Amino acid sequence: MARQLATNAYKVLKQLEERGGRVGLDELVAGTGLDQSQVMAVATAFAQDGWIDIAEEIRLEISLDEEGTAFLQSGASLLERRAAEALRTSGQPMTTVELAEATGTDAQAIGKVMRYLTAKGYATRAGKALQWADGADLEATQPDESLLARIAEAPSHLLLLGAEESAHAEIQEALKGLRSRNYLRSKERKFRELQLADEGKKVVQEGFEELVEVNQLTEAMLLSGEWRNVSFRSYDVTLDTTPTRPGKLHPLRRVLEETRRAFLNLGFQEIRGPYVESAFWDFDALFQPQDHPAREMQDTFYCERPGQFELPDPKMVETIRRTHEDGGDTGSTGWRYKWSEQKARQVVLRTHTTAVTVAACHKDPSPPQKVFCVGRVFRRETIDWKHLPEFHQVDGVIIDKDASFASLLGTLTAFYKQMGFDEVKFRPDFFPYTEPSVGVFVRLPGAKDWFELGGAGVFRPEVVQPAGVDVPVLAWGLGLERLAMVRYQIEDIRQLYLSQLDWLKESALHR
Amino acid sequence: MPVIAIPIEELNRRLGRDLTSDEMEAHLDQLGCDLDGFAKLRRYRCRPSGALIELNPHEELPGRCPETLIEGKPDELWEYLGDVDVVKMDLLPVRPDIFDAGGLTRAIKGLLEVEMGLPEYEMGAPSLEVNVDASVANVRPQIGCAVMRGLKIDDVGLRMLMKLQENLHWALARDRKLASIGVYDLASIKGPVTYTTVGREEITFVPLQTIDGKAVTPEAILSEHPKGVAYAHLLKDFQRVPLLLDKVEQVLSMPPIINSHETRVTTETTDVFIDVTGISDRVVTKCLHTLVTSMLELFPGSRAERVQMHFPGMLNLPESTVALPSMATESFVIDVEHACRRIGIDIDRERAIRLLMQMRHHAEAVEDNASQVRVTVAPYRNDIMHEVDLIEDLAIAYGYQNIVPVLVPNMTVAQERPERVLANRTRNTMTGLGFFEVMSLLLSNPEEQYELMNVEDPGDAVLIENPASVEQSLMRTMVLPQLLRLFALNRGQGLPQRMFEVDDVVVFEDGTEHPSERLHLAGGILDTQVGFSDIKAITEAIAHEIGMPLTYQAIHHPAFLEGRVAQLLYQDEPVGIVGEVHPSVLEKLRLVQPLAVFEVSLQPLLPESDLYAL
Known part of the structure; x- marks a missing residue:
C-alpha cells in the first residue's frame, strides 16, 4: 500500500518528484500553492526523517534599475559602442561635441561614457579629442553587455547568480559599472534548495498518496462513514481561547447565601420581618431609651408615608413603658425618664435586624429555639467609600435554658468557621440591649489585622422579661457587607452595588 | 466616635510601673477599649496664652489658638515643647470614667491588683453656698456643684482638665444638651453663687475666647461668639438664658454656652469651683461625680469639698437644702x-x-x-x-x-423561609440561562422610579421623611428602573449583557396600615440585536421552572415600544411586564443598543404575608 501523506507533505513531495528530486524553495512555493512557512514546516519534518537535505546558498539577485529599464526599452546598444562606431567611421579624432552630434546625444552624456570608450579599448585620447584605437574589436560582446542580455531574457528581468559565478571578477566588474550607471540593482538573498535524500527517494519509488485532512467532524461524515477515510487536522491545544464565563450569583449574594446555609447547618430556623417598622420594635422593645442618639433624625430614616403605626397589645406596651421608666418588674433601675407612646409609634426603616429577632421572642418565647434573619437594614448615611444608607445583617437569637455567654461565643465561632474564618477574637463591647456584650473580630489566614464584624451579647432582662422569656437569650447582629469586603478584599463598599459586569464575571465562585 | 489620646508617661507615673505596649494593649483590650494604636504627638505651647496643643506629626500648625482664638503666624504663635508618646483609642460613651489618665489608671490598677475595691473619696464640708432661682425651672433646671482645693495645675494638667470636660460633654451629655460643665478659679469668686436666668440684653460680661476683651450681652454671644453660634440651638426656645453670678454680680458663666474670662482657670489656680447644669438629673449627677473623682485621680494631693445647694420649690419638689456632690453609691x-x-x-x-x-x-x-x-x-x-x-x-x-466557647446542647431543627427558597430557585434559573445577578439598593427616588419610566407617580411608595440625599427618598416599588440604571453604568463592558435581580419591593396602598413587601424578578438583555421574542423566551423559561404559568396580553406602556410590550398574567391577575425598552428611555440612559427587559412579581407563589403579625 502506498504511503499516505497529509496534504501539504503530499504536495511538496510530489513537486520534488516531478522536478527531478531537486527544487528551490521559491519554486516549491509557486508549484504547490502553499505559503513559504507551510512548505518550510513540511521540509523541516522531511529533513528530520532523513527524506531530504536542505541546502542553503547565498545568491545574488540582480534586477533592472531606472537606466537599465530605459535601455532595454530603447533597444539601442550602449552609448560607448555607438560612439566607437562613429570614431571608426570617421577615422579622425573627434571632440565630445562632435561625438554627441554623431550619436544624437549631448556632450554631457558623452562625457560620462568617455572612460568606458578607453577602458573597453575602443578609443585612445588625442589631446582633448578621442581617436579610434587601431585593432579594437567592436564585434566582441563585452561582459556588461552580456549581463544585460541575460537580464533581458530572465523571467521578470530577475537574474539569480550562484555564489561561485557572482564571485567572478569579470561579473563583479561589470556589475559594479552597471550599478554605478543606474542600470542594475543587486542584493544578496538566502536561497534554500530541497534535495531528495536516499530515504526520500525510496519513499517516492515505493509510491505515495494524499491523505484527506479535515477541520470539522460533520453530521454528513458520520452518516456516510466518510470519517473513516479522513484525518482530522491537529490543533495547537495550548492556544488561548476567547474567555467565557457562566452566569452567576452576585458576590455579595454568595456571602448572604453562605451565611444562611451556615445557620441552617447549625439547626437554626429562618425568620423575616418588615423593613418598614415602628420605632417600638426597632428601639423600645430593645430597651433603647427614647433619647438615645441612634434614634435621632440624624441617624435613622423616619417615614413620611406611612407616618405612624399602631402599637401592639396595650398590656405589652405598658410593660415596655414601665421597664423604660423604672425597670418595671425586671429588677432594673430603668432609664428614669418619661416614656412616650407617640415616639414609639413613629415609623422607621429598620436600623438593625435585631428588630426582627426581638419581635420573634415576643411571638414565641418558648425554649428551646434558635432563629436567624438575614436582611437589609437602613442607616441615614450619605454614600461614600465606607458608608451606604442600607446594608445587610444577620441577626440570630438562641432561647435556651442551658444557653450562656460561653455558648454565644461557641455559636459565633462555629458560624465564622463555616464562613472560612478560623481565627475569631472576642472583646468586651457595649450595647444598650445586651449584657454581657461582646465585639466579634475575625482575621484572614496569615493576615495581621483584625476586622470587627459585629456585636453580640445576652439580651438584658429588660428586653426579654417583657416578652415572657425566663431563660437566657443569646443575640447577635453581624454586618455582611463588611464580611464580603474582607472576603473579596474590597476597599470601597460602593463596588458591591455598582454591579460592574467585568467584576461580576471575573469574581470566581471559589473565592 | 471621638478618638482620645492619653499620654503614656502620665499613665505609667500614676501606675508606678512601666507597662510595655503589649501589656498596655492587653489591659485596654480586656476593658473593652477600642484601641487605635500607639503614636507620638508633637506638643506646642501658644506663646501669648500658654495653652497647649498636641498635633500628629503630619498635621500643620494652626494659625489660630483653638483655646484663646488668638491669631498669628504659626511659627511665631507656637513654641515646640517636644514629643509625647500617647495611646489612642475611641471614646466609649458608656465608660467616660476610664478616658482620662486618672480614671484609666484607677481601672488598670484593679486589673493589676495594685488597688482593688471601691476607691474612697473623702468629701470636705461645704464652705460655699449656691442659691438656685426658680426661674431656671423651665430652661435648665438641674444643677450640681463642687469645690476642689490644693490642685497643682500646670499647663499639661490644664489640657487634661479640658479634655476631661470635652469627653464628658460628648459621652454623657449629648454635646452639652443634657448637661454642661463649668470650672472656675475659686479665688476669683465671692460666694454665695446664684444660679438664675437673665434677659438676653439685660447684662454684659467678657466671655472666654475673645480677643478684644469687650463685655457683651448674652444675645451678642449667641449670635457672634464661635461657641455661642455652635450651641445657640440649645437656648433657642427661651427668652431668658441661664446664668451663674457671684455675690458681687460678677458673671461666672452662661450655661451651657461659655464661661467668663474673669473667672477662668490658669496655671496659677489652686482651688476651683465646679458647676454642672442640665436638663437631666441623672446625667448632671453622673457628670459631676465622674468629673470630681477623675480630677482627684488626675491631681494627686487635691481635696474635694461639697457645696451647700439651696433649691427653691420647683418642678413639683419642695424647697430644700442639700450638700452636693452626694457621691452616693448604689x-x-x-x-x-x-x-x-x-x-x-x-x-x-x-x-x-x-x-x-x-x-x-x-x-x-x-x-x-x-x-x-x-x-x-x-x-x-x-x-x-x-x-x-x-x-x-x-x-x-x-x-x-x-471563657471556653461551647455550643448549646439542645437540638433544634433548621427551617428555611419560603421566600428565600423561591428566590434561590429563580436565581438558579436565571444564572442557568446565562444571566449575571446584580444587586441594587431598595432606596430609590421619583426621578428613577417614575420619570425614567415615562410614568406618573402612582402614590404607592413608602416615603422617607428625612432622606440623607435626594437619591434615596423612597422605597422602590419596581426593580426595573434600577436594573436599567445598571445597564447604563455598564456601558462599554462588552456585549451581550444579560443581567437580573431578584429582591424585594415595598408597596404602600392607601387604606392599609402596613406596606406590603413583594418579591420581584427583573431581567434584561442588551445586545446589538435583541427583541421581544428573546426576552419573552426568558419569561417562559422562568415560568416553566418555578411553576408559574403565565399568559401574555398586549398593553401600552410609555417605557416600552408600542406593539412590543405585554402584560404578564398569572391566574388572570397582572403580575408583570415584558417588552422592548422605548428609545426615549434608552436615550435618557445614553444606551445605543436595543434592550429587552421584564419584571415579574413572584409573590403569588408565596403564602400570605405574616410580616406584621404582632
Missing part, C-alpha cells in the same frame, strides 16, 4: 451561681468577690445566703442598672479570652 445583690450560669464559667464566691473588687466595686458575701454577693458601685459608674451589668463586669475581669 448597691446590688448578685447571685454567683446565676452569674456563672449566665457567663458559662465555674468559679466560687470568693473568686467572684475578688474579680468584682478588681473591677473597683466593693463586694462582700451576703451572710445568710451561700451564693449571693452584695456589690457597691462607685458613683462614677454610669452603666450599672441591673445585676446583669455586674455579671458583665465579672466576665470582663475573668477575661473573655478565658
Whole structure:
C-alpha cells in the first residue's frame, strides 16, 4: 500500500518528484500553492526523517534599475559602442561635441561614457579629442553587455547568480559599472534548495498518496462513514481561547447565601420581618431609651408615608413603658425618664435586624429555639467609600435554658468557621440591649489585622422579661457587607452595588 | 466616635510601673477599649496664652489658638515643647470614667491588683453656698456643684482638665444638651453663687475666647461668639438664658454656652469651683461625680469639698437644702451561681468577690445566703442598672479570652423561609440561562422610579421623611428602573449583557396600615440585536421552572415600544411586564443598543404575608 501523506507533505513531495528530486524553495512555493512557512514546516519534518537535505546558498539577485529599464526599452546598444562606431567611421579624432552630434546625444552624456570608450579599448585620447584605437574589436560582446542580455531574457528581468559565478571578477566588474550607471540593482538573498535524500527517494519509488485532512467532524461524515477515510487536522491545544464565563450569583449574594446555609447547618430556623417598622420594635422593645442618639433624625430614616403605626397589645406596651421608666418588674433601675407612646409609634426603616429577632421572642418565647434573619437594614448615611444608607445583617437569637455567654461565643465561632474564618477574637463591647456584650473580630489566614464584624451579647432582662422569656437569650447582629469586603478584599463598599459586569464575571465562585 | 489620646508617661507615673505596649494593649483590650494604636504627638505651647496643643506629626500648625482664638503666624504663635508618646483609642460613651489618665489608671490598677475595691473619696464640708432661682425651672433646671482645693495645675494638667470636660460633654451629655460643665478659679469668686436666668440684653460680661476683651450681652454671644453660634440651638426656645453670678454680680458663666474670662482657670489656680447644669438629673449627677473623682485621680494631693445647694420649690419638689456632690453609691445583690450560669464559667464566691473588687466595686458575701454577693458601685459608674451589668463586669475581669466557647446542647431543627427558597430557585434559573445577578439598593427616588419610566407617580411608595440625599427618598416599588440604571453604568463592558435581580419591593396602598413587601424578578438583555421574542423566551423559561404559568396580553406602556410590550398574567391577575425598552428611555440612559427587559412579581407563589403579625 502506498504511503499516505497529509496534504501539504503530499504536495511538496510530489513537486520534488516531478522536478527531478531537486527544487528551490521559491519554486516549491509557486508549484504547490502553499505559503513559504507551510512548505518550510513540511521540509523541516522531511529533513528530520532523513527524506531530504536542505541546502542553503547565498545568491545574488540582480534586477533592472531606472537606466537599465530605459535601455532595454530603447533597444539601442550602449552609448560607448555607438560612439566607437562613429570614431571608426570617421577615422579622425573627434571632440565630445562632435561625438554627441554623431550619436544624437549631448556632450554631457558623452562625457560620462568617455572612460568606458578607453577602458573597453575602443578609443585612445588625442589631446582633448578621442581617436579610434587601431585593432579594437567592436564585434566582441563585452561582459556588461552580456549581463544585460541575460537580464533581458530572465523571467521578470530577475537574474539569480550562484555564489561561485557572482564571485567572478569579470561579473563583479561589470556589475559594479552597471550599478554605478543606474542600470542594475543587486542584493544578496538566502536561497534554500530541497534535495531528495536516499530515504526520500525510496519513499517516492515505493509510491505515495494524499491523505484527506479535515477541520470539522460533520453530521454528513458520520452518516456516510466518510470519517473513516479522513484525518482530522491537529490543533495547537495550548492556544488561548476567547474567555467565557457562566452566569452567576452576585458576590455579595454568595456571602448572604453562605451565611444562611451556615445557620441552617447549625439547626437554626429562618425568620423575616418588615423593613418598614415602628420605632417600638426597632428601639423600645430593645430597651433603647427614647433619647438615645441612634434614634435621632440624624441617624435613622423616619417615614413620611406611612407616618405612624399602631402599637401592639396595650398590656405589652405598658410593660415596655414601665421597664423604660423604672425597670418595671425586671429588677432594673430603668432609664428614669418619661416614656412616650407617640415616639414609639413613629415609623422607621429598620436600623438593625435585631428588630426582627426581638419581635420573634415576643411571638414565641418558648425554649428551646434558635432563629436567624438575614436582611437589609437602613442607616441615614450619605454614600461614600465606607458608608451606604442600607446594608445587610444577620441577626440570630438562641432561647435556651442551658444557653450562656460561653455558648454565644461557641455559636459565633462555629458560624465564622463555616464562613472560612478560623481565627475569631472576642472583646468586651457595649450595647444598650445586651449584657454581657461582646465585639466579634475575625482575621484572614496569615493576615495581621483584625476586622470587627459585629456585636453580640445576652439580651438584658429588660428586653426579654417583657416578652415572657425566663431563660437566657443569646443575640447577635453581624454586618455582611463588611464580611464580603474582607472576603473579596474590597476597599470601597460602593463596588458591591455598582454591579460592574467585568467584576461580576471575573469574581470566581471559589473565592 | 471621638478618638482620645492619653499620654503614656502620665499613665505609667500614676501606675508606678512601666507597662510595655503589649501589656498596655492587653489591659485596654480586656476593658473593652477600642484601641487605635500607639503614636507620638508633637506638643506646642501658644506663646501669648500658654495653652497647649498636641498635633500628629503630619498635621500643620494652626494659625489660630483653638483655646484663646488668638491669631498669628504659626511659627511665631507656637513654641515646640517636644514629643509625647500617647495611646489612642475611641471614646466609649458608656465608660467616660476610664478616658482620662486618672480614671484609666484607677481601672488598670484593679486589673493589676495594685488597688482593688471601691476607691474612697473623702468629701470636705461645704464652705460655699449656691442659691438656685426658680426661674431656671423651665430652661435648665438641674444643677450640681463642687469645690476642689490644693490642685497643682500646670499647663499639661490644664489640657487634661479640658479634655476631661470635652469627653464628658460628648459621652454623657449629648454635646452639652443634657448637661454642661463649668470650672472656675475659686479665688476669683465671692460666694454665695446664684444660679438664675437673665434677659438676653439685660447684662454684659467678657466671655472666654475673645480677643478684644469687650463685655457683651448674652444675645451678642449667641449670635457672634464661635461657641455661642455652635450651641445657640440649645437656648433657642427661651427668652431668658441661664446664668451663674457671684455675690458681687460678677458673671461666672452662661450655661451651657461659655464661661467668663474673669473667672477662668490658669496655671496659677489652686482651688476651683465646679458647676454642672442640665436638663437631666441623672446625667448632671453622673457628670459631676465622674468629673470630681477623675480630677482627684488626675491631681494627686487635691481635696474635694461639697457645696451647700439651696433649691427653691420647683418642678413639683419642695424647697430644700442639700450638700452636693452626694457621691452616693448604689448597691446590688448578685447571685454567683446565676452569674456563672449566665457567663458559662465555674468559679466560687470568693473568686467572684475578688474579680468584682478588681473591677473597683466593693463586694462582700451576703451572710445568710451561700451564693449571693452584695456589690457597691462607685458613683462614677454610669452603666450599672441591673445585676446583669455586674455579671458583665465579672466576665470582663475573668477575661473573655478565658471563657471556653461551647455550643448549646439542645437540638433544634433548621427551617428555611419560603421566600428565600423561591428566590434561590429563580436565581438558579436565571444564572442557568446565562444571566449575571446584580444587586441594587431598595432606596430609590421619583426621578428613577417614575420619570425614567415615562410614568406618573402612582402614590404607592413608602416615603422617607428625612432622606440623607435626594437619591434615596423612597422605597422602590419596581426593580426595573434600577436594573436599567445598571445597564447604563455598564456601558462599554462588552456585549451581550444579560443581567437580573431578584429582591424585594415595598408597596404602600392607601387604606392599609402596613406596606406590603413583594418579591420581584427583573431581567434584561442588551445586545446589538435583541427583541421581544428573546426576552419573552426568558419569561417562559422562568415560568416553566418555578411553576408559574403565565399568559401574555398586549398593553401600552410609555417605557416600552408600542406593539412590543405585554402584560404578564398569572391566574388572570397582572403580575408583570415584558417588552422592548422605548428609545426615549434608552436615550435618557445614553444606551445605543436595543434592550429587552421584564419584571415579574413572584409573590403569588408565596403564602400570605405574616410580616406584621404582632
